[in-house]
Amino acid sequence: MKKKVLLMGKSGSGKTSMRSIIFANYIARDTRRLGATIDVEHSNVRFLGNLVLNLWDCGGQEVFMENYIAAQRDHIFRNVEVLIYVFDVESREYERDMHYFQSCIDAILQNSKDARIFCLIHKMDLVQEEQRDLVFQERETDIKRRSAPLGITAFGTSIWDETLYKAWSSIVYSLIPNVRHLEAHLDSFCSICEADEVVLFERTTFLVISHSTHKEHADIHRFEKVSNIIKQFKLSCSKSQAQFQCMEVRADDFAVFIDVLTPNTYVMVVMSDPTIQSAATLINIAAARSHFHRIEQGQIAR
Amino acid sequence: MAAHNNYGAFHGDAEDEVDSHSPRGQQSDPELPQAQELQKPRLLLMGLRRSGKSSIERVVFHKMSPNETLFVESTSKLRKESIVLSMDLEIWDFPGHLDVDDPSFDGEEVFGGSTALVFVIDAQDDYLEALQRLYTTVTRAHKVNPEISFEVLIHKVDGLSDDHKIETQRDIHQRISDELADAQLDNIHLSFYLTSIYDHSIYEAISKVIQKLIKQLATFENLMNILCSNSGVEKAFLFDIMSKVYIATDSSPVDMQSYELCSDMIDVIFDVSSIYGPDTQDATLSPSSNPNPGNGQGHAVIKLNNGMVLYLREVNRFLSLVCLLREDNFEKQGLIDYNFRCFQEAILDVFRLRKHGPGALKDKYSHSYG
Numbered sequence: 001m002k003k004k005v006l007l008m009g010k011s012g013s014g015k016t017s018m019r020s021i022i023f024a025n026y027i028a029r030d031t032r033r034l035g036a037t038i039d040v041e042h043s044n045v046r047f048l049g050n051l052v053l054n055l056w057d058c059g060g061q062e063v064f065m066e067n068y069i070a071a072q073r074d075h076i077f078r079n080v081e082v083l084i085y086v087f088d089v090e091s092r093e094y095e096r097d098m099h100y101f102q103s104c105i106d107a108i109l110q111n112s113k114d115a116r117i118f119c120l121i122h123k124m125d126l127v128q129e130e131q132r133d134l135v136f137q138e139r140e141t142d143i144k145r146r147s148a149p150l151g152i153t154a155f156g157t158s159i160w161d162e163t164l165y166k167a168w169s170s171i172v173y174s175l176i177p178n179v180r181h182l183e184a185h186l187d188s189f190c191s192i193c194e195a196d197e198v199v200l201f202e203r204t205t206f207l208v209i210s211h212s213t214h215k216e217h218a219d220i221h222r223f224e225k226v227s228n229i230i231k232q233f234k235l236s237c238s239k240s241q242a243q244f245q246c247m248e249v250r251a252d253d254f255a256v257f258i259d260v261l262t263p264n265t266y267v268m269v270v271m272s273d274p275t276i277q278s279a280a281t282l283i284n285i286a287a288a289r290s291h292f293h294r295i296e297q298g299q300i301a302r
Numbered sequence: 303m304a305a306h307n308n309y310g311a312f313h314g315d316a317e318d319e320v321d322s323h324s325p326r327g328q329q330s331d332p333e334l335p336q337a338q339e340l341q342k343p344r345l346l347l348m349g350l351r352r353s354g355k356s357s358i359e360r361v362v363f364h365k366m367s368p369n370e371t372l373f374v375e376s377t378s379k380l381r382k383e384s385i386v387l388s389m390d391l392e393i394w395d396f397p398g399h400l401d402v403d404d405p406s407f408d409g410e411e412v413f414g415g416s417t418a419l420v421f422v423i424d425a426q427d428d429y430l431e432a433l434q435r436l437y438t439t440v441t442r443a444h445k446v447n448p449e450i451s452f453e454v455l456i457h458k459v460d461g462l463s464d465d466h467k468i469e470t471q472r473d474i475h476q477r478i479s480d481e482l483a484d485a486q487l488d489n490i491h492l493s494f495y496l497t498s499i500y501d502h503s504i505y506e507a508i509s510k511v512i513q514k515l516i517k518q519l520a521t522f523e524n525l526m527n528i529l530c531s532n533s534g535v536e537k538a539f540l541f542d543i544m545s546k547v548y549i550a551t552d553s554s555p556v557d558m559q560s561y562e563l564c565s566d567m568i569d570v571i572f573d574v575s576s577i578y579g580p581d582t583q584d585a586t587l588s589p590s591s592n593p594n595p596g597n598g599q600g601h602a603v604i605k606l607n608n609g610m611v612l613y614l615r616e617v618n619r620f621l622s623l624v625c626l627l628r629e630d631n632f633e634k635q636g637l638i639d640y641n642f643r644c645f646q647e648a649i650l651d652v653f654r655l656r657k658h659g660p661g662a663l664k665d666k667y668s669h670s671y672g
Contacts, residue, residue: 029369029500160369222577229573233604236566240559242606249571251600254578270578 002044002052003175004079008068008104009086010097011036011060014122014159018086019043019057021159022168022205025235028159039064040076047202048176048209048264048296069103077104077111082171086120087143089127089135089156098146105147117152118171119143125158132156162224169208169224179210185295187212193284194276196254199223199268200261206231209265215272226268230258248278259285262293343515344392345385345508346412348439349422350432351376351398354457354499358422359383359395361499362508363545368499386512388542388620389549402442413446418511420453425470425496426461433474437481444490452492453511454478460498467496502562509547518652522550529623529645530554533638534631539564539624540617540649543572549621564624567612571602605629613638617646618653 007015017031023045037059045053058068058076068076085104091097108115121139124132136156143154155167173179182200189212190198196215201208208223219225234244246259254272259282261267267288269281347355357371363385366374381395394412402409413419421439423432436454443450456474459467471494482488495507513519526538530552537560539548546565600616611632613625623642632638651663 160367217578219577225577226574229570233566233570236562237606240563242563242608242610245605245607247570247602247604249574249578249600249602251575251579256574256578 001050001177002054003081004054005056005082005084005175006076006080007055007057007084007086009060009120009122010088010091010093010100011062013060013086013088013091015060015086016041016057017159018120018122018157018164018168019055021164022207023055025231025238027232027235031159036061045205047172047205050296051176053172053175065100065103069100069107073107074111077107080108080112080115082175083108083115083117084120084171085117086122087139089121089123089139098142101143102146105150109150113150116174117147117150118167119147119152119154120157120167121154122157124156124163125160162221162228165207165224165227166221168205169227172202172205172207173209176209182295183210183212185292186210189284189288189292190214193269193271193281194273195281196270196272198270199226201227201230201266201268203260203264203266206234206266226258230266248282250278255281257281257285261285261289262296264296265292267292342384342390342392343416344394344418345511345515346417346419347393347395347422348400348419348435349398349455349457350424350435353398353422353424353427353432355398355422356381356395357499358455358457358497358504358508359393362504362547363393371499386542386545386547386549388618389512389516391512391515402439409442409446413443413450415447416449416515417447418451418453418515419443420455420511422455422457423474424458425456425467426458429470429474433477433481436478440478440482440490440492441485441487444487451511451514452490453507453514454492454494455497455504455507456494457497459496459503460500471496502558502565505546505565506556506558506561508545509549512547513549516549518656519550521652522649523553525645525648526550526552529641530625533625533627533641534634535625535627535638536560537564537626541565541568541622541624542620543568543622544620560626563612564626567602567604567614567624568622570604571614575600603632615642615646617649621649 007019009015014031016034016037017026017028020026020031020034021028023043037057039059041057041059043055043057045055047053056076058064083104085101087097087101105117108117119140121136124136127135136154140154144152153170155163155170157163157167176182186198186200191214197211197213197217199208199211206227208227211223230244237244247257249256253274254270255274255276255278257269257271257278258266259269267285269285271281347359349355354371356374356377357366357368359381360366360371360374361368363383377395377397379397380400383393383395385391385393401407419439421436423429423436440452443452454474456467456471459470462470475492475494478492479488482490493510495503495510497504497507516522522540526540529535530538535552537554537557538552539561540550541548541564546568548561548565602614604612606612609629611627611629613627613632615623615625617623623645625638627638655663
């Protein structure tokens with residue numbers, strides 16, 4: 001199942017940087033070396049086995065933008081499943097950015113009106129911390145007004161923290177077929193393990209696919225933080241020609257397990273009952289493997 | 303060779319700071335006969351302005367991200383901080399314009415005691431001026447305290463090619479040795495490190511510097527050798543968790559990759575624990591405080607696909623042991639855990655001795671011998 005994803009926005013807004021971090025294991029610092037994208041760079045990202053993201057990274061210089069909107073309009077905007085539009089929060093040409101955004105929205109409306117649209121207000125790290133919420137709300141309202149009648153979802157992002165993972169996890173979540181089905185099974189797995197929560201991650205990107213929480217937790221960004229932590233560690237593993245396989249952290253009053261679940265996913269199980277032995281949880285994870293593998297395979301049939 | 307330097311004015315505020323911040327009750331209190339002992343072992347961070355002293359301190363001991371150090375303001379007065387809590391060390395971060403020849407500079411106080419002088423040189427800059435300063439500082443400090451260890455960090459080498467790094471180190475080494483030899487001070491030994499805050503080199507260097515200040519190092523090393531050989535462990539590090547500095551390792555050679563892996567594991571475990579550990583609220587409020595109080599019970603395992611296992615165990619609140627071993631050997635986890643308990647007990651004994659003197663363990667061991 002191939003899904004076309006357009007990545008658009010002004011030149012220098014950070015499209016290729018975020019793509020490299022999420023899908024090509026770059027670290028934030030290394031994205032400085034990336035050059036400008038010329039025209040459209042296509043890449044296919046296999047995600048959850050049978051779902052393939054066909055990513056169109058569209059260079060944002062004005063010549064290209066004019067070209068997409070006019071000459072290549074049909075080619076670019078046809079059969080789009082997801083449009084991701086990136087805004088540079090520090091951009092000095094606000095009106096011009098909005099003009100191009102609206103042209104793209106028009107083109108989407110004509111060619112693939114069912115596409116989901118995500119707007120990332122990027123480089124939020126450059127805004128002072130106290131003002132971030134305010135700036136974000138302001139931009140979000142304005143973008144929503146301009147994109148009517150199409151609905152959009154907006155995120156404030158930065159490559160320097162977990163907000164980027166948050167946004168991309170939501171984007172990917174919207175693309176997974178039968179995600180409810182998967183969630184139901186995850187929920188019963190969580191009960192069987194007597195776990196506080198169970199989280200499913202995609203294997204290569206470590207984006208959060210789904211989760212089931214039985215005990216509330218104060219930190220709403222925790223999954224993205226874990227993604228970020230593990231991804232950093234995977235990078236340091238690859239430096240020593242090894243790959244991360246699984247881990248277990250146990251202290252007095254909690255235990256966290258991260259292990260392979262299916263060929264495309266990792267699972268994280270969080271326990272707080274100290275009387276449950278690690279081995280019991282590990283056996284539960286092992287027993288769940290074939291089950292979740294079948295659920296994933298089942299999606300192919302549908 | 304003229305030892306006098308005439309650059310860098312000595313500002314009034316710095317002078318005040320040096321004088322007013324003498325360690326608590328060090329000279330004046332007659333109640334404390336061993337006052338000299340009470341003075342903590344310390345690291346003195348010196349170097350020209352903008353050489354990166356404060357950035358090193360922030361990155362290593364305050365977990366500041368290296369990118370944020372661009373905004374660290376220049377240090378205008380001496381800052382003293384407790385670091386490496388497990389070992390009770392102090393770091394003194396001096397302003398770059400400090401002049402050791404100024405009469406108001408109390409060399410006795412600064413250079414006395416158990417001290418390492420860390421001199422930071424910006425390798426991306428013209429370092430002749432820095433070498434001048436290094437020379438005056440070293441000669442002055444040596445005069446006051448011949449025991450002091452001199453550590454030269456050739457810093458900011460992330461921008462240099464490998465050849466250039468080696469060449470810079472050779473050149474700096476050569477120049478300063480010549481100068482010391484001219485002054486017939488060639489008995490002074492300087493250690494050199496190539497460092498950058500953007501990778502592990504700074505942690506590695508600071509670890510080695512700190513190890514020189516630890517009197518019990520040989521004991522630790524010996525204990526770790528015993529643990530490794532009896533548990534099938536390939537390499538083990540004893541880390542100070544908060545700073546990721548390792549205070550001891552077994553005597554097999556340190557290979558950079560395994561050190562990096564172990565050090566990165568600490569990050570992973572620390573970060574995951576700060577999310578799911580007990581006082582999450584407090585941890586989010588002050589990330590620098592220890593979110594993981596620890597009582598010597600916590601442990602963590604990371605398995606890699608090349609058959610290696612990383613095994614971490616808490617020793618006490620501040621220290622963790624990180625081991626690298628083959629997965630086949632990890633099958634006998636019970637044995638490793640038992641050996642670890644013995645190791646932990648021994649380490650804690652060393653700390654008790656350190657804190658309470660030789661009488662501390664009398665009760666404990668008198669039974670077995672008596």
